[in-house]
Amino acid sequence: MLRRAGPSLRHFLLERKSSAGYSSYFSEAKMSRPVQSRRLEGVDKNIWVEFVKLAATYSRVNLGQGFPDFPPPDFLKEALETALSRENYMLHQYTRAFGHPPLVKILAQFYGKLLGQDLDPMTDVMVTVGAYQALFCCFQAFVDEGDEVIIIEPFFDCYEPMVTMAGGTPVFIPLRPKAPEDGKMMSSADWKLDSAELASKFNERTKAIVLNSPNNPLGKVFSQGELELIADLCVKHDVLCISDEVYEWLVYDGKEHIRIASLPGMWDRTVIIGSAGKTFSATGWKVGWAVGPNRLLQHIRTMHQNSVYHCATIAQEAVAQVFQREFMLYGKPDSYFAQLPKELQKKRDWLVQSLDAAGMKPIIPEGTYFLLADISNFKSDVPDVPNSDEPYDSRFAKWMVKNKGLAAIPLSAFYCGAHKNNYSHFIRFCFAKEEATLKAANDILQKWKQEKTSP
Numbered sequence: 001m002l003r004r005a006g007p008s009l010r011h012f013l014l015e016r017k018s019s020a021g022y023s024s025y026f027s028e029a030k031m032s033r034p035v036q037s038r039r040l041e042g043v044d045k046n047i048w049v050e051f052v053k054l055a056a057t058y059s060r061v062n063l064g065q066g067f068p069d070f071p072p073p074d075f076l077k078e079a080l081e082t083a084l085s086r087e088n089y090m091l092h093q094y095t096r097a098f099g100h101p102p103l104v105k106i107l108a109q110f111y112g113k114l115l116g117q118d119l120d121p122m123t124d125v126m127v128t129v130g131a132y133q134a135l136f137c138c139f140q141a142f143v144d145e146g147d148e149v150i151i152i153e154p155f156f157d158c159y160e161p162m163v164t165m166a167g168g169t170p171v172f173i174p175l176r177p178k179a180p181e182d183g184k185m186m187s188s189a190d191w192k193l194d195s196a197e198l199a200s201k202f203n204e205r206t207k208a209i210v211l212n213s214p215n216n217p218l219g220k221v222f223s224q225g226e227l228e229l230i231a232d233l234c235v236k237h238d239v240l241c242i243s244d245e246v247y248e249w250l251v252y253d254g255k256e257h258i259r260i261a262s263l264p265g266m267w268d269r270t271v272i273i274g275s276a277g278k279t280f281s282a283t284g285w286k287v288g289w290a291v292g293p294n295r296l297l298q299h300i301r302t303m304h305q306n307s308v309y310h311c312a313t314i315a316q317e318a319v320a321q322v323f324q325r326e327f328m329l330y331g332k333p334d335s336y337f338a339q340l341p342k343e344l345q346k347k348r349d350w351l352v353q354s355l356d357a358a359g360m361k362p363i364i365p366e367g368t369y370f371l372l373a374d375i376s377n378f379k380s381d382v383p384d385v386p387n388s389d390e391p392y393d394s395r396f397a398k399w400m401v402k403n404k405g406l407a408a409i410p411l412s413a414f415y416c417g418a419h420k421n422n423y424s425h426f427i428r429f430c431f432a433k434e435e436a437t438l439k440a441a442n443d444i445l446q447k448w449k450q451e452k453t454s455p
């Protein structure tokens with residue numbers, strides 16, 4: 001309101017402020033013009049705001065929002081301590097707007113090696129406040145009114161509101177589950193794209209496709225063939241690829257994470273998004289990055305310089321140091337990028353067994369630290385309400401946290417409004433947890449099963 005006030009009104013308001021009547025002026029006056037912009041329409045609800053609050057209020061065991069409850073590696077904490085030491089006092093001040101030089105340098109070196117190409121740290125890498133900000137900058141930088149953006153379902157929820165806030169239209173394509181062979185548990189690899197259906201989504205209005213491999217919430221790691229299909233369509237229709245690879249190091253059973261930017265014709269049209277929070281088990285650090293060719297990154301920099309401008313120097317310095325360490329150890333067993341997935345795979349297998357024994361059929365994830373479980377066998381506890389506005393899995397997850405103290409996230413939260421009810425009998429668990437937490441979850445599940453089976 002102050003921003004829009006003319007000189008005399010501003011003078012009047014300042015006078016009121018100095019005579020202590022300022023706050024009452026605001027409480028009395030009502031604006032007659034609308035205070036909500038087009039960008040905010042339909043994006044006010046957020047699954048994390050809702051379920052983080054429910055978990056904080058009711059849960060004894062929280063396998064909902066994705067974060068490890070075990071400590072980050074010692075070398076990460078040591079890197080921060082070193083950055084905080086007396087002689088490094090300038091690390092408390094601003095650094096370069098588009099990324100602290102030591103961090104962009106090592107990221108360029110690291111991704112250059114992974115992609116087999118020379119990267120310029122000053123133009124091909126930008127540091128952001130978590131992967132979230134990198135995503136936001138991408139959509140704001142590239143998507144205009146009328147542009148379409150293809151999103152593969154299930155998808156990390158923020159893609160949809162970020163596209164609509166930029167004025168674009170999200171176009172959804174679901175991964176379709178195929179029944180596994182008899183006697184086998186379902187795997188995230190059983191969820192596939194239909195190639196003809198995918199091709200039908202591309203047209204002259206398509207600006208970008210969002211790829212998230214390994215995928216949150218399913219844990220799917222896209223195969224070479226699937227990535228080639230997407231890449232060919234991007235090249236054919238001159239479409240950008242926003243490649244959210246925050247779980248790039250969390251891949252199991254010897255599977256390989258393939259970077260779509262390394263496929264023919266893709267480097268020039270892909271922005272890779274990464275997160276130190278996921279990579280080093282420290283989600284609260286909120287250090288992320290975007291990697292891509294200057295022709296794309298220049299626009300992301302424009303968004304960044306006009307919004308956040310600059311990320312915390314000290315955290316960037318510490319992340320630079322730990323990336324240096326990982327660069328030296330790359331491919332060796334001591335590397336955190338080798339050790340973390342090994343540890344998480346054990347936790348995955350443990351939770352898979354526990355859910356299976358309780359009758360909640362798990363889908364084995366190939367990557368990430370999430371897994372989905374089928375809740376169809378639990379309908380007797382939480383009866384279906386026909387024609388309810390709320391998807392079944394959402395009501396189930398709320399009931400479960402309130403009545404059993406176990407927090408999880410409904411799968412329908414990762415679908416667009418029109419498709420939510422098609423995929424509403426799964427809930428997502430995060431297994432990046434201490435053994436004691438997973439055991440406590442198991443206790444709840446087994447007790448629940450006993451109550452169900454005993455007369």
Ligand code: PMP
Nearest residue numbers: 130131132156216246275277288
């Ligand atoms: N993308 C995906 C797929 C995620 O799961 C997350 C986790 N919140 C993010 C992006 C955002 O990451 P960050 O915490 O680094 O902002």
Ligand code: GLN
Nearest residue numbers: 048064065066067216430
């Ligand atoms: N990526 C995490 C998850 O999927 C956290 C999401 C969030 O807090 N926005 O659980």
